[in-house]
Amino acid sequence: MNQPLAYIHPEAKIAQNVVVEPFSTIHKNVEIGEGTWIGPNVTINEGARIGKNCKIFPGAVIASVPQDLKFAGEVTTAIIGDNTVIREYVTVSRGTIDKMKTVVGGNCLIMAYAHIAHDCMVGNNCIIGNAVQMAGHVEVGDYAIVSAMSAIHQFVKIGSHAFISGGCLVLKDVPPYVKAAREPLSYAGINSVGLRRRGFVSEQINEIQQIYRFLFMSGLNNSQALDKIELDLMPSTERDEITNFIRNSGRGIIKGYFSKDAN
Structure with missing residues (x-):
């Protein structure tokens, strides 16, 4: 791996077949698994743990310092599971003392401009739509889909296989297997197609x-x-x-x- 136009801290642990495109920055205390592609102009901050065969597109920022005034510099992580795709300008904050980590599971698609805040736990096989804004401590179950432009209140839980319609304000927990839509957010049937x-x-x-x-x-x-x-x-x-x-x-x-x- 020879990327003269990228900055890679000498203490970063990066598998041999990782591709890092020009103008990306990878700080110390970072681990990146085999087969992962880091696009141009990506920032991977301290505490990032990125799995195998991930794709991280231009402008994304992984393991940024939490936007939490209670954060006191504790050593925490942001974990991205294997085979997950992080699209353009996604931001994923690392954890705080609450959970010490933020987690995005494997085989997920996080679409452009989404934000996943500190201490969030996103399961496997999830789709997070464009510009979804996820506050701290949110939990999302496996196979859940959150459609574009939705905003999720802190500490909300979204059950596995749930589907949330676009542009929703999610203030309450969304149980497993359901579709949620309308304003205020309401039950709209079960996610039978999914x-x-x-x-x-x-x-x-x-x-x-x-x-x-x-x-x-x-x-x-x-x-x-x-x-x-x-x-x-x-x-x-x-x-x-x-x-x-x-x-x-x-x-x-x-x-x-x-x-x-x-x-």
């Missing part, structure tokens, strides 16, 4: 649909709906994931379109 693409069979999809009928279309409050779900439906991976997510929600979940109050 589930079928990922191999869910009709029985699983029908069960998920029934669970959310209890939660959002029955007139029951969340506690009553959870009791009804656990009484009427046999235990399953999907049932238990949904009920555990709702019971452990810190900010409360989004409202149902047909319900007056989701709480």
Whole structure:
């Protein structure tokens, strides 16, 4: 690897077959895995841990100092999983003392101008759309899709396989397997198209649909709906994931379109 027009700190740990294009800067305490491509004008700051076969496009900034006034210079990281694509001008902050790391999983696509703030945890196989703005401490489950121009409040949790429509303001937790849209953000059905693409069979999809009928279309409050779900439906991976997510929600979940109050 010979890039005379890029700055690579001598203490950076970079695999032999990594490509670093001109005018990029890679600081110390950085690790980059095999097969990764670093485009031109990329900045990789201290604390970056970038996996194998990633692609990082021009203007991206990885492991920037957190935009958190409580940050006191603690040694933290920003972790990017294998096979993830980071498009133009994406910014990923490193963690703070809360989690000590920010994580973007493997096989993700982070589209141009998105921001992933300190202590966020983004799962595997996620798509984060153009200009999505993700505040600190957000958690995003595997296979979730957040469409362009959405803004996500700090500490919000987005469940696995969820789909959030473009331009949404996400102030509450979004449970697994659902579509969320409208203003204020509300339940808009289950993500049946995405589930079928990922191999869910009709029985699983029908069960998920029934669970959310209890939660959002029955007139029951969340506690009553959870009791009804656990009484009427046999235990399953999907049932238990949904009920555990709702019971452990810190900010409360989004409202149902047909319900007056989701709480």
